[in-house]
Amino acid sequence: MTSRGGVRQALLRLIAVQGVWSNERMHGVGMAWAAQPLLEDLGGFDPQRLAEARVRSAEPFNCHPHLAGVALGAEVRAEFDGVPGTQIARLRLTLGGPLGALGDQFFWAGLVPLLAAAALALTAVGLGPWPVLGFVVIYNGIRIAVARWSLRVGLEHGTAVGAAMQTSWLPGAAAGIGPWAGLAMGLAVPLVGRWLLVERPVIDVGATVAVAVVTVAGAWRLRARLSPIRLALVLVAGVLLVRLGAG
Amino acid sequence: MLPDWSAGTLAALLGWGTLVGLDLVSVPQGMLARPLVAGTMTGLLVGDLETGLRLGALIELFALDVMPVGASRYPDFGPPTVAVVAGAAGLPGSWHEMLGLWGALGLALAGVGAWSLVWLRQLNATAIRRAGAALLAGERTAPGRLQRGGLARDAGRSLGLTAIGLVAAAGLRAMPTLDLPTGAALTVVLVGAGIGAALHGAIRSAATTGRLQRLAVGLVFGAVIAGFA
Numbered sequence: 001m002t003s004r005g006g007v008r009q010a011l012l013r014l015i016a017v018q019g020v021w022s023n024e025r026m027h028g029v030g031m032a033w034a035a036q037p038l039l040e041d042l043g044g045f046d047p048q049r050l051a052e053a054r055v056r057s058a059e060p061f062n063c064h065p066h067l068a069g070v071a072l073g074a075e076v077r078a079e080f081d082g083v084p085g086t087q088i089a090r091l092r093l094t095l096g097g098p099l100g101a102l103g104d105q106f107f108w109a110g111l112v113p114l115l116a117a118a119a120l121a122l123t124a125v126g127l128g129p130w131p132v133l134g135f136v137v138i139y140n141g142i143r144i145a146v147a148r149w150s151l152r153v154g155l156e157h158g159t160a161v162g163a164a165m166q167t168s169w170l171p172g173a174a175a176g177i178g179p180w181a182g183l184a185m186g187l188a189v190p191l192v193g194r195w196l197l198v199e200r201p202v203i204d205v206g207a208t209v210a211v212a213v214v215t216v217a218g219a220w221r222l223r224a225r226l227s228p229i230r231l232a233l234v235l236v237a238g239v240l241l242v243r244l245g246a247g
Numbered sequence: 248m249l250p251d252w253s254a255g256t257l258a259a260l261l262g263w264g265t266l267v268g269l270d271l272v273s274v275p276q277g278m279l280a281r282p283l284v285a286g287t288m289t290g291l292l293v294g295d296l297e298t299g300l301r302l303g304a305l306i307e308l309f310a311l312d313v314m315p316v317g318a319s320r321y322p323d324f325g326p327p328t329v330a331v332v333a334g335a336a337g338l339p340g341s342w343h344e345m346l347g348l349w350g351a352l353g354l355a356l357a358g359v360g361a362w363s364l365v366w367l368r369q370l371n372a373t374a375i376r377r378a379g380a381a382l383l384a385g386e387r388t389a390p391g392r393l394q395r396g397g398l399a400r401d402a403g404r405s406l407g408l409t410a411i412g413l414v415a416a417a418g419l420r421a422m423p424t425l426d427l428p429t430g431a432a433l434t435v436v437l438v439g440a441g442i443g444a445a446l447h448g449a450i451r452s453a454a455t456t457g458r459l460q461r462l463a464v465g466l467v468f469g470a471v472i473a474g475f476a
Contacts, residue, residue: 116307124304216450229357231440
């Protein structure tokens with residue numbers, strides 16, 4: 001079916017799947033670009049099907065970018081299996097949501113805060129830039145492994161990829177990584193606070209805790225209007241006005 | 248005091264800022280855009296690792312509250328972190344005088360970055376609409392052409408954001424320094440708000456009580472270690 005070179009090229013292109021992200025097609029065009037090397041072989045025995053597959057592959061699509069390979073592989077496999085076009089369009093539609101949710105849970109709400117918080121904590125205790133390097137290397141190692149696995153699962157299972165994903169390691173890992181991310185963030189926050197406020201009087205530490213409490217409460221109550229960044233900038237402006245006015 | 252960036256350093260900063268900006272959404276999404284990573288590398292580039300680590304860590308606390316999901320509008324912290332680390336590098340005075348002020352500039356620039364992402368998506372949408380007929384016809388070269396255009400636009404956006412950030416940083420550096428109590432008050436505000444942002448992000452993304460429990464355990468252990476360190 002698909003050549004090894006085609007798979008390699010598709011994997012490389014998936015790294016830039018959001019290269020032309022828009023609110024209308026989301027990463028539909030990126031998917032079409034990544035699908036090309038895999039679909040080329042289809043032209044050898046069905047040029048008409050190849051033309052239709054190219055159009056389908058550029059239709060609007062959204063999911064977590066690191067799991068886009070699942071949908072891409074499944075779609076390409078379905079094209080080679082001669083599955084009707086309407087069914088392939090439906091497959092694409094039904095995969096986006098679950099892949100987005102799983103990817104967000106595993107990567108954005110799990111792995112990223114876990115590794116970032118661990119790097120912050122280790123930097124704060126004096127390990128210098130090495131934890132930061134470790135963060136980048138470990139994250140990309142996992143991300144590349146998941147991308148390869150995603151494309152392989154999609155290509156192997158085609159239209160049955162949904163069931164294959166459900167029984168894979170990913171849902172369990174996505175649910176399991178969250179508490180560890182929470183632990184790492186809890187550990188990092190006091191360590192980073194102490195590192196950034198080293199040698200400050202106790203009153204500054206008390207004021208820092210008070211600002212932190214106000215930020216959490218304010219952001220929780222007024223999330224849509226007052227993000228922590230806006231709140232911080234308002235407080236900074238207030239301090240500057242008071243201090244420079246007094247001066 | 249204006250920064251004394253050589254042409255080579257300036258080119259490296261603009262190049263690194265562009266790469267960092269591209270990393271956020273377009274390519275390669277390898278966490279180079281995280282403030283801690285962008286700041287550390289910038290610190291190494293300008294020969295002041297400590298500034299890179301501390302400013303990167305401070306802005307990272309705010310980034311931990313942000314989920315870069317799909318069509319939502321989120322700040323771009325990467326190029327601003329590059330700019331503020333480059334601007335603050337090698338300044339005389341203690342941490343407590345300048346961390347808050349420079350961190351605040353980074354956050355304000357990250358807001359500009361959020362708008363620049365909205366414009367980028369609009370430009371991408373226009374380009375895709377223009378190529379609509381080619382996509383509908385299944386033209387082989389259309390997706391590649393659009394991809395290259397999108398990447399070039401994002402590179403331009405990232406370069407522009409880095410350049411604006413560097414100009415702002417040079418301007419702030421040229422201004423008279425704040426007195427110690429004012430600078431220290433700003434640092435307290437930014438560190439407090441950063442801690443609040445990270446905790447808010449952790450609580451918001453805690454879908455289970457297990458995660459909240461671990462967060463509490465981590466806070467206790469972290470406080471104990473911080474107390475002994």
